[in-house]
Amino acid sequence: MTPLIPFHFKGEYALKTVIRDGLIVTQNESREVLRGDVLVDDGVISHVGEAKGDVDQEVDAGGCVVMPGLINCHTHVAMAVMRGMADDLGLGPFLERTFAVDARRKAKDIEAGALLGCAEMARSGTTSFLDLYYSEDIIARSVEKAGLRAYLGWAVLDEELTTQKGRPVDNCARFIEQFGNHPLITPVVAPQGVYACSDETLMAARELARTKGTFCHYHLSETRHEVYEYKKSRGRRPVEHLAHIGFLSGGDVAAHCVWLTLNEVRDLARHGVSAVHCPTSNMKLAGGGVSPLPEMFENDATVCLGTDGCSSNNSLDMFLEMKFAALLQKSSRWDASVLPAQKALDLATIDAARSLGANERIGSIEPGKRADIVIIDCQHPAMAPTTADNIVANLVYASPSKAVRDTMVDGKFVVRDGRFTRADEHKVAAEAVACAQELLSG
Amino acid sequence: MTPLIPFHFKGEYALKTVIRDGLIVTQNESREVLRGDVLVDDGVISHVGEAKGDVDQEVDAGGCVVMPGLINCHTHVAMAVMRGMADDLGLGPFLERTFAVDARRKAKDIEAGALLGCAEMARSGTTSFLDLYYSEDIIARSVEKAGLRAYLGWAVLDEELTTQKGRPVDNCARFIEQFGNHPLITPVVAPQGVYACSDETLMAARELARTKGTFCHYHLSETRHEVYEYKKSRGRRPVEHLAHIGFLSGGDVAAHCVWLTLNEVRDLARHGVSAVHCPTSNMKLAGGGVSPLPEMFENDATVCLGTDGCSSNNSLDMFLEMKFAALLQKSSRWDASVLPAQKALDLATIDAARSLGANERIGSIEPGKRADIVIIDCQHPAMAPTTADNIVANLVYASPSKAVRDTMVDGKFVVRDGRFTRADEHKVAAEAVACAQELLSG
Numbered sequence: 001m002t003p004l005i006p007f008h009f010k011g012e013y014a015l016k017t018v019i020r021d022g023l024i025v026t027q028n029e030s031r032e033v034l035r036g037d038v039l040v041d042d043g044v045i046s047h048v049g050e051a052k053g054d055v056d057q058e059v060d061a062g063g064c065v066v067m068p069g070l071i072n073c074h075t076h077v078a079m080a081v082m083r084g085m086a087d088d089l090g091l092g093p094f095l096e097r098t099f100a101v102d103a104r105r106k107a108k109d110i111e112a113g114a115l116l117g118c119a120e121m122a123r124s125g126t127t128s129f130l131d132l133y134y135s136e137d138i139i140a141r142s143v144e145k146a147g148l149r150a151y152l153g154w155a156v157l158d159e160e161l162t163t164q165k166g167r168p169v170d171n172c173a174r175f176i177e178q179f180g181n182h183p184l185i186t187p188v189v190a191p192q193g194v195y196a197c198s199d200e201t202l203m204a205a206r207e208l209a210r211t212k213g214t215f216c217h218y219h220l221s222e223t224r225h226e227v228y229e230y231k232k233s234r235g236r237r238p239v240e241h242l243a244h245i246g247f248l249s250g251g252d253v254a255a256h257c258v259w260l261t262l263n264e265v266r267d268l269a270r271h272g273v274s275a276v277h278c279p280t281s282n283m284k285l286a287g288g289g290v291s292p293l294p295e296m297f298e299n300d301a302t303v304c305l306g307t308d309g310c311s312s313n314n315s316l317d318m319f320l321e322m323k324f325a326a327l328l329q330k331s332s333r334w335d336a337s338v339l340p341a342q343k344a345l346d347l348a349t350i351d352a353a354r355s356l357g358a359n360e361r362i363g364s365i366e367p368g369k370r371a372d373i374v375i376i377d378c379q380h381p382a383m384a385p386t387t388a389d390n391i392v393a394n395l396v397y398a399s400p401s402k403a404v405r406d407t408m409v410d411g412k413f414v415v416r417d418g419r420f421t422r423a424d425e426h427k428v429a430a431e432a433v434a435c436a437q438e439l440l441s442g
Numbered sequence: 443m444t445p446l447i448p449f450h451f452k453g454e455y456a457l458k459t460v461i462r463d464g465l466i467v468t469q470n471e472s473r474e475v476l477r478g479d480v481l482v483d484d485g486v487i488s489h490v491g492e493a494k495g496d497v498d499q500e501v502d503a504g505g506c507v508v509m510p511g512l513i514n515c516h517t518h519v520a521m522a523v524m525r526g527m528a529d530d531l532g533l534g535p536f537l538e539r540t541f542a543v544d545a546r547r548k549a550k551d552i553e554a555g556a557l558l559g560c561a562e563m564a565r566s567g568t569t570s571f572l573d574l575y576y577s578e579d580i581i582a583r584s585v586e587k588a589g590l591r592a593y594l595g596w597a598v599l600d601e602e603l604t605t606q607k608g609r610p611v612d613n614c615a616r617f618i619e620q621f622g623n624h625p626l627i628t629p630v631v632a633p634q635g636v637y638a639c640s641d642e643t644l645m646a647a648r649e650l651a652r653t654k655g656t657f658c659h660y661h662l663s664e665t666r667h668e669v670y671e672y673k674k675s676r677g678r679r680p681v682e683h684l685a686h687i688g689f690l691s692g693g694d695v696a697a698h699c700v701w702l703t704l705n706e707v708r709d710l711a712r713h714g715v716s717a718v719h720c721p722t723s724n725m726k727l728a729g730g731g732v733s734p735l736p737e738m739f740e741n742d743a744t745v746c747l748g749t750d751g752c753s754s755n756n757s758l759d760m761f762l763e764m765k766f767a768a769l770l771q772k773s774s775r776w777d778a779s780v781l782p783a784q785k786a787l788d789l790a791t792i793d794a795a796r797s798l799g800a801n802e803r804i805g806s807i808e809p810g811k812r813a814d815i816v817i818i819d820c821q822h823p824a825m826a827p828t829t830a831d832n833i834v835a836n837l838v839y840a841s842p843s844k845a846v847r848d849t850m851v852d853g854k855f856v857v858r859d860g861r862f863t864r865a866d867e868h869k870v871a872a873e874a875v876a877c878a879q880e881l882l883s884g
Contacts, residue, residue: 120823285778384870429821436832
């Protein structure tokens with residue numbers, strides 16, 4: 001259980017920071033919006049309101065909104081380097097194209113892609129994310145460099161379908177051993193999806209998650225085609241099958257969940273499986289249909305949002321994901337009141353934290369929570385006028401990512417004055433271009 | 443025909459500027475992407491390629507994309523000050539709420555809102571827009587201050603339905619007299635829509651446009667409800683009626699065009715009326731259905747994009763509008779190949795210029811065109827990796843507005859290094875907040 005990379009956070013944590021005079025969107029139980037200060041002590045929010053006494057660091061948030069960091073519940077961060085490589089294609093040809101490029105990837109491409117993706121997320125106000133990929137140990141290096149909070153799901157699938165060396169479930173187990181006690185990284189077991197996992201693979205993943213005290217993250221019922229083919233060959237729909245073999249388990253997080261019957265929605269809710277809605281990716285890949293969010297809400301399912309990978313979005317911007325989510329639901333239901341701004345913001349903050357089993361630690365600005373905080377410049381022309389009355393609407397509909405000034409993770413700034421502090425942005429971009437050119441010419 | 447506000451551009455134009463070493467997305471006839479320089483002389487693009495010789499100003503665009511400024515073909519710019527005041531409402535309650543606030547607006551609110559909207563557009567790479575509102579003479583002041591290119595449509599509707607003093611068509615005529623010879627402002631006649639204009643009002647607007655050599659801009663068939671009610675009370679659908687009374691005319695620009703039959707699409711195309719697709723506003727107001735773009739393309743209609751007003755979007759970001767347009771079409775047709783990236787970019791540049799009858803002057807980077815140019819930092823983490831292969835996809839899908847570095851209109855920078863150069867952004871925001879608070883308390 002010794003971590004691969006030494007933890008160098010100790011000491012830096014002792015910093016006491018006050019964020020002064022912001023409009024604080026707390027996302028607490030009563031969804032209060034307050035004007036005041038947020039005191040951060042040793043990585044933890046210690047006070048919200050008027051902060052007195054000595055501090056090490058004062059940050060002026062006058063004219064700004066102070067809000068909890070956004071949580072991206074489904075992505076493939078290392079694919080950032082493949083942005084714009086497979087567009088205007090449906091899921092089938094899209095996967096063919098991306099798998100072909102993916103098969104040529106080396107460790108350095110994965111590391112560079114993950115750092116680029118982390119930089120993009122930090123710059124657009126995302127502080128935590130849930131990833132699904134192979135080589136998560138390499139991705140973890142970039143996550144540590146970037147200083148984000150991450151739930152890293154190692155892809156588990158049938159051995160004959162993967163380029164991974166050795167049994168994927170053993171690789172995943174090794175990854176959990178390495179990163180099991182990390183302050184910012186939580187290893188997750190990620191069975192790819194029913195189309196790539198035999199029942200034995202699925203249940204081995206389930207067992208690994210159970211023994212290691214983590215959860216499973218998987219793709220589920222993303223397109224009409226996939227569900228139709230599965231039902232035709234297996235006789236059951238994917239969720240029906242997962243229920244039948246005893247795979248469904250509380251705390252799991254299922255990505256997409258577009259093509260579900262009402263019975264399947266109820267099955268997921270009853271078992272405590274969260275659904276990650278990925279509206280941008282779903283729309284772009286045109287898999288057909290729209291995820292049934294109103295029915296999920298009616299059945300008390302936990303719902304959150306994800307960007308999916310950069311190659312099918314082609315952005316990791318969770319502010320945009322909120323806007324796409326709200327507008328796609330309204331548009332498809334012919335009802336402008338469906339998924340109002342406050343609920344969209346919940347999906348990307350406190351509900352997302354609940355999906356990850358982390359709502360005691362992150363997802364809102366409340367004393368005792370880890371200090372994952374975003375500061376947005378509301379004097380940016382895209383955000384004005386912002387008042388306590390329209391702040392939630394502006395966060396969801398006005399596309400504030402361009403106005404993100406500072407991003408703090410676990411008490412430390414990873415973005416300050418609109419710049420990523422953990423690496424030279426130009427170098428990150430230049431490496432991404434070099435990798436992309438090599439991958440495309442390979 | 444004396445302009446209300448003196449033209450103070452003369453002299454500044456003499457500046458010779460070279461934009462060096464960018465990746466130039468020309469949007470010329472063959473949609474070439476070139477690496478090289480753009481030479482701007484006296485407000486006009488004089489050379490694209492390698493530029494030699496003395497210049498007054500060198501702008502380094504290494505690592506950047508150089509592209510034509512985006513053209514927003516339907517907005518109500520002065521409503522920027524009403525951002526976030528009427529959300530999660532359908533068109534009916536939305537209009538009730540916005541009209542109530544709108545009725546309290548004074549000249550200073552309109553001026554402040556228009557300046558804010560212009561600043562937002564400039565910062566997000568929009569160089570030209572087509573507006574529909576009253577008091578366009580006041581809006582023109584802010585447009586001049588902001589230095590944008592604008593087509594300003596004065597709202598013409600039945601006298602008993604408006605807060606305008608005097609006959610709207612006479613007010614519009616007076617506005618055309620004032621601004622008929624302006625280098626950057628083109629006055630337009632804007633009959634509000636069939637639901638607010640008698641046949642007499644419509645034909646008076648038509649006649650005014652004809653005699654003054656300009657075009658008409660109007661709302662058309664935005665929601666199912668509106669079209670259904672119109673057909674029930676009048677016996678014809680809106681386009682059928684406009685064709686019947688002889689209103690349809692080449693060069694006109696109709697906003698929304700969602701609820702059209704195939705015959706109506708053909709009618710518009712045959713008459714040379716352009717359709718402005720406003721996907722974000724349509725989705726947010728949930729009027730039902732999706733504008734039939736593929737059928738418009740099949741029938742050779744000219745199509746462009748608009749953000750609509752800030753209160754129904756709530757953003758004036760044309761990069762986002764391209765993404766919403768492409769994804770909404772793909773998603774609603776279950777076909778990822780519908781409205782590919784290149785076509786989406788066309789809709790916001792050269793096709794938009796054609797809609798405005800200005801494709802000889804703007805919409806692409808070609809010698810002889812006015813210098814409306816945007817420079818985007820492709821080393822921004824949201825834009826990397828950008829190469830000649832994926833640049834068009836990145837412009838449409840990666841949400842580059844956050845990476846807009848410089849915006850030039852008619853040869854002059856209105857945004858430089860990410861800052862609006864024409865007014866203090868914090869003052870613009872503070873005025874917007876003051877107006878919003880007064881309007882809401884009034």
